[in-house]
Structures are given as C-alpha cells and as structure tokens.
Amino acid sequence: MDEDKFSDGLRTYTGRALIQRPFFPIYVLLGVSYLLVFIGFVVSLSKVATVSSELHKMHADAAREPFGHDSHLFPCGTDTRQWEYSNGKCYYFSLKAIPWHQAKAECEKQQSQLAVIKSLAEQNFLQTRTRNERFWIGLHDLHTEGEWKWLDGSNYITGFKNWKTGEPNTYLNQDEDCGQLWINGQWNDFVCTSNSYYICEKPLPKAT
Known part of the structure; x- marks a missing residue:
C-alpha cells in the first residue's frame, strides 16, 4: 500500500516537473532579451551623446574660422x-x-x-x-x-x-x-x- 502511494506520488511529481520545466528556457530567453534591449538602449544614448558633442565642436570650430570650412581649401x-x-x-x-x-x-x-x-x-x-x-x-x-x-x-x-x-x-x-x-x-x-x-x-x- 505504501509502495503504491509512493509510486503515485512519484508519477505526480514527475508529471508536474514535465509540465513546468519547458517554461524555464523561455524565462531565460526573455531575461536575456530584456538585457540586450537595455544594453542597446544604453549604447544608443552613448552614440547620441557622442554625435551631439561632435556637432557642438564643429559649430565651435566654424565660429572660430573666418571663412568656415572653405578656409582649409582657400586659406587666403x-x-x-x-x-x-x-x-x-x-x-x-x-x-x-x-x-x-x-x-x-x-x-x-x-x-x-x-x-x-x-x-x-x-x-x-x-x-x-x-x-x-x-x-x-x-x-x-x-x-x-x-x-x-x-x-x-x-x-x-x-x-x-x-x-x-x-x-x-x-x-x-x-x-x-x-x-x-x-x-x-x-x-x-x-x-x-x-x-x-x-x-x-x-x-x-x-x-x-
């Protein structure tokens, strides 16, 4: 009688494990996806800041040059x-x-x-x-x-x-x-x- 209960319990536990285990890789993939999205967002912000800084520098350089970018081609x-x-x-x-x-x-x-x-x-x-x-x-x-x-x-x-x-x-x-x-x-x-x-x-x- 005890052996039958143990067998039934084992089958029940195994059945639950079989039902729940396939969802674990999905949770892992979702977590990795969120992480990649977050990293991409941070990288994008960094690139935007870099481009903004370069544009600011270009405007500052243009303001200092008497003839703008043409001064490199026509210094006189x-x-x-x-x-x-x-x-x-x-x-x-x-x-x-x-x-x-x-x-x-x-x-x-x-x-x-x-x-x-x-x-x-x-x-x-x-x-x-x-x-x-x-x-x-x-x-x-x-x-x-x-x-x-x-x-x-x-x-x-x-x-x-x-x-x-x-x-x-x-x-x-x-x-x-x-x-x-x-x-x-x-x-x-x-x-x-x-x-x-x-x-x-x-x-x-x-x-x-």
Missing part, C-alpha cells in the same frame, strides 16, 4: 581664390604684363605689395610659379643708382639675394632700376617702364 580667403598660399603668406601672380610702377599700384589696390623675397625657400616657391616668364618684384634702386631697396624696408645688404651672373648692371646706357624674376627664376634689373608680369604678396588673413 574665399573671395581671393586666385591667391596662392605658402609659408604664412599669400601670393598673386598676374595674368597681364605692365610697367613696374603700375604693378606696384595694382598690388596696393589689393592691400598688398610687390613681392619681397627673404629666403631661399620663398625664392624656390616663386620661381616654380614664374618659370619661362618675367615678373616684377618689390626691389629697386630708383632713388640712388646702385643702392637697391626692398619696398617693405627689409635690409637688402644683409638679406637674401639671387641675381643673375653680371647683374645688376646697365644695358645700352639705359637705367635699369627695377628688379624682376627672370625666366629661370634668377633676379634681373630691367627698365621700369617695360612691361612684365608681377607678383603681389600679403600676410595670411587672421581670424576675426
């Missing part, structure tokens, strides 16, 4: 895209040949001056842009023959020089009082009333 200013940048200066290479004094005036109209060459690095940059043509620069001895001066007052005597062999000189008794880059990039003195292309230079615009 978006309204002066024909100017070329090199080592802190902006240069304009003219497309027309005119006398030296007129070239000087044209540069001044653009808040600049005829180029003053102060180093070998600057010389190399300019001569790569002026190859096979002649360009006026801001060098002259108009006031006293043989006393060459730069327009910005830089010390000519102790400064960089790159004259052609035999230059400066006088050709056919003509006063050659204005300096220019010759076709190979070396300096040449020439008659100021002659026509040559010209190079203007100005400092890199500062942020406002």
